Amino acid sequence: MENNKQIKSTKVEFNISNIFLEDLINKIDNKNVAEVNLLLSKLHISDVAEVVSNLPEKKDLSYLI
Known part of the structure; x- marks a missing residue:
């Protein structure tokens, strides 16, 4: 899918739709x-960190801690 962001991991490569x-x-x-x-x-x-760091705009995730 062209509109998917490709995330690369050290273990696996996959697409996040x-x-x-x-x-x-x-x-x-x-x-x-x-x-x-x-x-x-x-x-x-490791993919969670990649996804969160690549969100389209910075989001406040402090409430998750």
């Missing part, structure tokens, strides 16, 4: 901690 990113951003904006954690838990830990 725009739908996944939009869903994640929506849940972050709504401070839906459980849903954000659920989405991120589906990824390898």
Whole structure:
């Protein structure tokens, strides 16, 4: 898919769909901690850091800590 952002990991290469990113951003904006954690838990830990660092705009994730 051309509109997918490609994320490279040391273990695996995969595509994060725009739908996944939009869903994640929506849940972050709504401070839906459980849903954000659920989405991120589906990824390898190294990929979570990559996804979060590549969000289209900086999001306040401090409430997840």
